[in-house]
Amino acid sequence: MQNVRETITEVVQAVIPVTVIVIILQFTIIWLPMEDFLQFIVGAVMVSAGLIFFLLGVHIGLLPIGEMIGSALPQIGKVWIIILISFLLGFVVTVAEPDVRVLANYVDTVSDGEVNRHLLIYTVALGLAIFVGLAIMRIIFDIPIKYLLMGGYLLIFILAIFVPEQFISISFDAGGVTTGPLAVPFILAYGIGVAAVLGGRKTTDNGFGLVALASIGPVLAVLILGIIYG
Template identity: 55%
Template sequence: MDEIKDIAREVIQAVLPIAVLVVILQLLLFENPVPMVAQFIVGVVLVSFGLGLFLIGVKIGVLPLGEIIGSELPQRGSIWLLMIFAMFLGFAVTVAEPDVRVLAQQIDFVSNGEVNKSIIITFVAMGVGVFMTIAVARIVLGIPMSFLLIGCYVAVFILSSFVPEHFVPVSFDSGGVTTGPMTVPFIMALGVGITSVLGGKSSLSDSFGLVALASVGPIIAVMLLGVIYA
């Protein structure tokens, strides 16, 4: 019950300021705003209820699942098996990420169907999956995070000179949407589980950084898609 109260408080703190601001703007800027305000309030209530249920699901389902998978797989199989599972799990979680689907629909709409939303979702998910594998390899091999991030962003800026101009902002947005409420908790929990088994003296620092790498993957993947479309 205490967890439900904490989640309800978090949802109210997150939604209420925005809702109040929007209602004030509607009252000040629009004529006869009452129907619009009423519709907005109904939407806010539904969003708040849905967000609360989602956060409860994350805490009781997604986070424990990620930690269990991350801690059990290294003990039950080879490192290669762990890396393969990390890739498929990263792909699956990203496909289920609501932010990714919203972005894909917007790109499909703006491009008049030229860039299909299914293609965007697939490439973004592939980027996360591949870089989840790289993140797991980093933990196992003890590669410094700074080396990987510098190398990845150098590759990003090199690729940006070869893709169509309109694909560059789309690529960076693709990296941003993977840091959503579905992907991030699972990836971080997975990292904590893996480092609890494989981590050494730097296990605390190794638990973090997976999200940073996972968000670079979609940028590179969508830029490669831009090269194909070019």
């Protein structure tokens, strides 16, 4: 019950400021048609209700199962199985991420279908999945994250030289949308579960930074897609 109250409070605090600002703008500057304004109000109510149920689902289901899977996998004792499952989980969670679908739909619309939304979704998911696997390898082999981050961003800057400009913007947006409300809780919980078993006293060091590392993958994947299109 405490979680329900806290979730409702968080959602209200997140949605009300935006709603209030739009209401103020509506009756002072923009004066949208009343039908559009009422649609916004209805949408704000629906978003609030949806976020409450969504966040409750994350806390009740995704976070515990992610951490339990992360804790159980290392007990198998086979590194390749851990990395493979990490890859698969990263892929399917990204495909299900609402923010990724929003970006893909906009790119598909703006490009008049030239960049197909399904292709973009699977490209982003593949990039994140590969780097989730690398992030878990970092935990297993205790590799300092700074080297992977520096290497990843160096590769991004090199590829950006050869990519059409529009794909540079899309690629960094792709890295941002993968840090959405579905992927982040699951990946964090999963990484902390793995680190709790394999990281020993370095659970905090190894369990965090996983999302930052994983988000490099979609940027690189979209840049490579841009090279192919270019």
